[in-house]
Amino acid sequence: MPNPSSIKIGAAQIKLLESLCAASAISGQEGEVRKLVMDALKGHADEISVDALGNVLAVKKAAARNRPRVMLAAHMDEVGFLIAGDDKDGIFRFDPVGGLDARQLVGKSVIVGKDHVAGVIGFKPIHLTTASERTTAATIDGLRIDTGNGANGKVKVGDRAAFAPNFIQLGSGRTRTIRSKALDDRIGVATLIELVKNAPPNIELLAAFTTQEEISVRGASVAAHAFNPDLAIILDCTPAYDLPHWDGAENERYNTRLGFGPAIYTADKGTLSDPRLIRFLTETAEAQGIAFQLRQPGGGGTDAEGVHKARAGIPSVSVSVPGRYLHTAASLVRVSDWQDTLRLVHAALAAVKPSLLKADRA
Amino acid sequence: MTDIPAFLKKLISTSGLSGYETPIRETISETWRGLSDELSASQLGSLHALKRGAGPAPRPSILIATHMDAIGLMVTRIVDGFLHVTEIGGIDARVLPGQPVIVHGREDIPGMVVQPPSWLLPPDNDSGPVELGNLLVDTGLPGGRVSQLIRLGDLVSFGTQPVELGKNFISGHSLDNRASVAALTRCLDDLQTRHHKWDVWAVATSQEEETLGGAATSAFQLAPQLAVAVDVTFGKGPGSPAEKTFEMGGGPVLGWGANVHPGVHKAFKEAAERLEMTTQLEAMPRHSGTDAYSMQVAAAGIPTMVLSIPLRYMHTPVEVVHLKDIHRVGRLLAEFITGLADDFMEKLSWDGEESKE
Numbered sequence: 001m002p003n004p005s006s007i008k009i010g011a012a013q014i015k016l017l018e019s020l021c022a023a024s025a026i027s028g029q030e031g032e033v034r035k036l037v038m039d040a041l042k043g044h045a046d047e048i049s050v051d052a053l054g055n056v057l058a059v060k061k062a063a064a065r066n067r068p069r070v071m072l073a074a075h076m077d078e079v080g081f082l083i084a085g086d087d088k089d090g091i092f093r094f095d096p097v098g099g100l101d102a103r104q105l106v107g108k109s110v111i112v113g114k115d116h117v118a119g120v121i122g123f124k125p126i127h128l129t130t131a132s133e134r135t136t137a138a139t140i141d142g143l144r145i146d147t148g149n150g151a152n153g154k155v156k157v158g159d160r161a162a163f164a165p166n167f168i169q170l171g172s173g174r175t176r177t178i179r180s181k182a183l184d185d186r187i188g189v190a191t192l193i194e195l196v197k198n199a200p201p202n203i204e205l206l207a208a209f210t211t212q213e214e215i216s217v218r219g220a221s222v223a224a225h226a227f228n229p230d231l232a233i234i235l236d237c238t239p240a241y242d243l244p245h246w247d248g249a250e251n252e253r254y255n256t257r258l259g260f261g262p263a264i265y266t267a268d269k270g271t272l273s274d275p276r277l278i279r280f281l282t283e284t285a286e287a288q289g290i291a292f293q294l295r296q297p298g299g300g301g302t303d304a305e306g307v308h309k310a311r312a313g314i315p316s317v318s319v320s321v322p323g324r325y326l327h328t329a330a331s332l333v334r335v336s337d338w339q340d341t342l343r344l345v346h347a348a349l350a351a352v353k354p355s356l357l358k359a360d361r362a
Numbered sequence: 363m364t365d366i367p368a369f370l371k372k373l374i375s376t377s378g379l380s381g382y383e384t385p386i387r388e389t390i391s392e393t394w395r396g397l398s399d400e401l402s403a404s405q406l407g408s409l410h411a412l413k414r415g416a417g418p419a420p421r422p423s424i425l426i427a428t429h430m431d432a433i434g435l436m437v438t439r440i441v442d443g444f445l446h447v448t449e450i451g452g453i454d455a456r457v458l459p460g461q462p463v464i465v466h467g468r469e470d471i472p473g474m475v476v477q478p479p480s481w482l483l484p485p486d487n488d489s490g491p492v493e494l495g496n497l498l499v500d501t502g503l504p505g506g507r508v509s510q511l512i513r514l515g516d517l518v519s520f521g522t523q524p525v526e527l528g529k530n531f532i533s534g535h536s537l538d539n540r541a542s543v544a545a546l547t548r549c550l551d552d553l554q555t556r557h558h559k560w561d562v563w564a565v566a567t568s569q570e571e572e573t574l575g576g577a578a579t580s581a582f583q584l585a586p587q588l589a590v591a592v593d594v595t596f597g598k599g600p601g602s603p604a605e606k607t608f609e610m611g612g613g614p615v616l617g618w619g620a621n622v623h624p625g626v627h628k629a630f631k632e633a634a635e636r637l638e639m640t641t642q643l644e645a646m647p648r649h650s651g652t653d654a655y656s657m658q659v660a661a662a663g664i665p666t667m668v669l670s671i672p673l674r675y676m677h678t679p680v681e682v683v684h685l686k687d688i689h690r691v692g693r694l695l696a697e698f699i700t701g702l703a704d705d706f707m708e709k710l711s712w713d714g715e716e717s718k719e
């Protein structure tokens with residue numbers, strides 16, 4: 001067994017995460033993250049390829065033949081915008097890509113196109129609004145990206161726009177927190193890069209850095225088909241709704257909570273996790289003394305939705321770092337949860353034996 | 363010469379909410395100290411900088427008021443480490459979710475305004491815009507640490523970073539009215555090498571967003587012959603009706619209405635013509651919404667003028683201004699001031715020059 005404390009989140013991992021978060025990779029145009037991933041994997045994988053959907057597929061072989069083939073997936077894409085119209089004078093209309101709440105877009109900084117042209121999403125001055133207007137939520141149709149005179153031919157209809165990079169660390173010690181755009185799912189991408197670099201020898205590690213997760217899990221399905229793995233673990237970022245209830249009542253729908261460790265999925269809208277893998281992960285965590293939480297069963301989805309139904313079916317489970325305010329301009333994750341996620345998945349990979357899937361599903 | 367864009371970015375990266383202007387007053391003082399002969403603060407927190415004129419004493423004086431206070435938030439309640447806040451100045455709560463802020467507790471703490479999910483909100487506010495009272499500020503810190511560092515009444519400033527939108531456009535919070543502070547600084551720069559007879563009181567006023575109290579009391583204390591409020595007005599841009607807005611980069615906006623003395627307005631227009639500078643005209647039928655409103659009725663009354671810089675998205679954290687407008691307002695102020703003759707006040711009349719003859 002490897003020493004679980006030998007793999008950890010340090011300054012280098014945080015720096016890599018920051019550069020991943022600063023990239024713009026709206027579903028369908030993941031090139032910037034793809035390049036960072038390929039650079040980071042250089043010299044650490046036995047095979048690296050890019051498939052028809054833009055997924056990065058990396059293979060790290062086992063020390064011996066016929067070892068369990070384990071797929072890990074993390075999606076490279078993020079929610080954002082597609083420039084849909086040019087209103088002239090540096091003002092652009094946009095369409096949402098992925099699940100976005102228009103109320104979260106007002107007054108945000110964005111970067112547009114390959115040149116990362118700076119823009120802001122403005123709003124009508126309060127002085128010019130009526131009381132009834134102020135009780136009406138903003139709609140995406142009513143919002144515009146304003147690039148001043150910075151666009152200057154560098155922005156055209158069809159370009160993607162992302163929330164502007166805004167990575168910072170808050171607090172210290174056990175509760176050190178990272179706040180940034182696109183932590184969903186750059187934190188999974190950063191975790192997967194670490195796992196490829198530290199792949200245990202008992203398995204063949206099949207790493208898929210996927211595309212188009214945010215627009216209904218397009219990349220992961222074909223990656224799973226290509227890899228044809230024995231089992232799959234999906235690394236994502238899931239909402240932590242651990243905020244107080246308005247009247248002090250118990251918050252019964254928190255989904256996950258910051259600081260409680262990696263969130264293991266039992267069931268979401270797209271996937272019923274393989275019970276053997278749920279058991280395997282929880283038992284590994286308990287054996288290693290790693291904190292974990294079970295994500296409240298319910299809505300949402302991950303790449304597992306596409307992976308578990310690939311080919312004749314692939315036993316799958318998801319593990320997420322909990323994050324507050326996902327799909328907005330800035331989300332929050334705890335470094336301790338990230339580290340525990342990395343340790344848990346690493347320990348689990350090292351513990352995978354061919355007998356794992358011989359057990360009954362029940 | 364002051365590097366105006368760099369100074370402006372510093373101004374909008376400095377806190378100074380209405381009634382608590384000390385940080386921004388210190389930032390402005392650093393630059394104005396070298397551009398004026400005397401510097402002091404008023405009892406209500408305004409910054410007074412005197413640039414003496416060359417005329418024989420006792421000299422008339424002109425007060426240029428640019429309010430330096432910013433809108434923001436204040437902590438009203440702390441629940442499980444999350445902060446409830448109220449507003450300082452007029453804020454549309456719809457601009458708040460997801461905004462980075464700085465909580466001025468026992469130390470400055472970065473935070474973010476957050477919108478709780480619908481099922482944690484009261485049933486009468488679980489859809490549509492979330493009211494200010496139901497939004498929270500999340501610092502990422504655990505509840506115990508928050509209790510040590512943050513108390514009720516602590517101020518919360520916007521934490522948005524300045525952004526350059528190409529050449530000449532700058533975006534950020536508090537450009538209302540730090541853009542005018544920058545314009546007045548440009549004016550003081552110009553006056554270093556230009557002859558002016560009148561004394562000039564460059565005043566960065568406090569509390570404009572709440573009470574106009576800074577300008578009212580500074581005007582009383584300094585008792586100028588003329589007072590000009592420099593502020594921002596609505597710039598043409600998405601979301602704002604075209605007929606209520608002014609061209610970005612279209613030059614200074616000259617106010618016209620009850621808060622504006624027609625003779626001073628005319629003299630400003632003439633100064634702009636001497637510079638061959640394009641100006642825009644803003645009708646201000648009643649309350650101008652600026653410091654001129656309170657300065658006009660200070661002491662026994664003061665002839666006032668309003669000069670404005672067009673600004674997009676007023677009172678949001680991504681206000682936008684055009685740098686050329688800032689420079690032009692500064693140059694126009696300097697031109698007006700250098701053109702003030704000893705007998706300007708004797709010739710000034712509410713009913714125009716004809717009726718004085």
